[in-house]
Amino acid sequence: MSHDNKTAAYFGARDLPDVIDYVGEFGAELVTFLPFVYWLYRAGQLGDRKVSTYRGMRPLYFFLSDDQLIEKDEPRRFVGYQKRTDPSIWGFIPNPNELIATRNAYEAFPNYRKQFQSTRFSFDKPLLVVHNKFNREWNSDTPVNFFSIDQLEQMFSRLKGYYQIVYLRHGRSGSVDGYSPDHNSLIDFDETSVMQRHPEVIDFEQHHREYGGGVAINQYKNELYAACHHFISVQGGGAHQCALFSGSLLLILHKRGPEAVHAYSNGFYQYATNPAPVCMIAFNDRQLQDGLGAFTDASLCQGRVMLGANGSRIANDLAPSRVQRKGQPVFGTDRTPEPGDVGVHF
Structure with a gap:
């Protein structure tokens, strides 16, 4: 099955793993993996699945409950583009390559400006x-x-x-x-x-x-x-x-x-x-x-x-x-x- 067809089959979400695990660098996670997880959450497709990411990422997954999020304490590593469609790595992500990505129906970006509004940083200048x-x-x-x-x-x-x-x-x-x-x-x-x-x-x-x-x-x-x-x-x-x-x-x-x-x-x-x-x-x-x-x-x-x-x-x-x-x-x-x-x- 091609990656595009395989992606389309997920939404009933029946083929997604019980633990959706991210492996890779910080920047790629922000713009490929996390928007897919947020789409699943907003679309009601996440179900009882857990999301595995790296230590320190809890604030960015603010929409998940504590029992839905796993933070693994290990160094990140680079995953090459040709490896990202491997089902054991990034095979379930609709937009696995941030360098050629275009707007995708199966991802949503959280409104971080709204989510993280606070009065903590107040100065006389911008x-x-x-x-x-x-x-x-x-x-x-x-x-x-x-x-x-x-x-x-x-x-x-x-x-x-x-x-x-x-x-x-x-x-x-x-x-x-x-x-x-x-x-x-x-x-x-x-x-x-x-x-x-x-x-x-x-x-x-x-x-x-x-x-x-x-x-x-x-x-x-x-x-x-x-x-x-x-x-x-x-x-x-x-x-x-x-x-x-x-x-x-x-x-x-x-x-x-x-x-x-x-x-x-x-x-x-x-x-x-x-x-x-x-x-x-x-x-x-x-x-x-x-x-x-x-x-x-x-x-x-x-x-x-x-x-x-x-x-x-x-x-x-x-x-x-x-x-x-x-x-x-x-x-x-x-x-x-x-x-x-x-x-x-x-």
């Missing part, structure tokens, strides 16, 4: 979340997608007068607490000097330790995101999560990765929320600096970011729709497309 990472990627010992110290310096200097900036890099404190880490191991990255030069910038992990009051870190993070409409992120699962909060302005530094071919322009970045984020993609430092200019020309109106004339021009220049194919990335295999697979054409 919030801006800067999400960084510094870890091994694609079986390499060298980080690829990350903000450098110089780029952080430029962001903080330029935008701290407009925003209360919260800087987030998981593992910055030297430990990973409250959730299962991805298989990509962290590498030492010392932002201390730039943070000291900009004491106005809040360190997320430190803020959670001091003011979290025992709240789970993913609960705290999602409450922060629900209070925020301005995000700057590097490529990856962190950017995926930012895209799940409606009405935002989202700038992504994308040095390498296949999302640029489809996901940003026609995939879940455009349909997971309503209204979708105003998304800007920067492939180099010059475009990143250009993108910062949109944040100085942004305002919030009725729960969504509005841009002035200059900000609109910048957002148009960096729009995902301006990314064009250069060759055909091999999405059906484990091969990661090379940087030359995509490019920007203005």
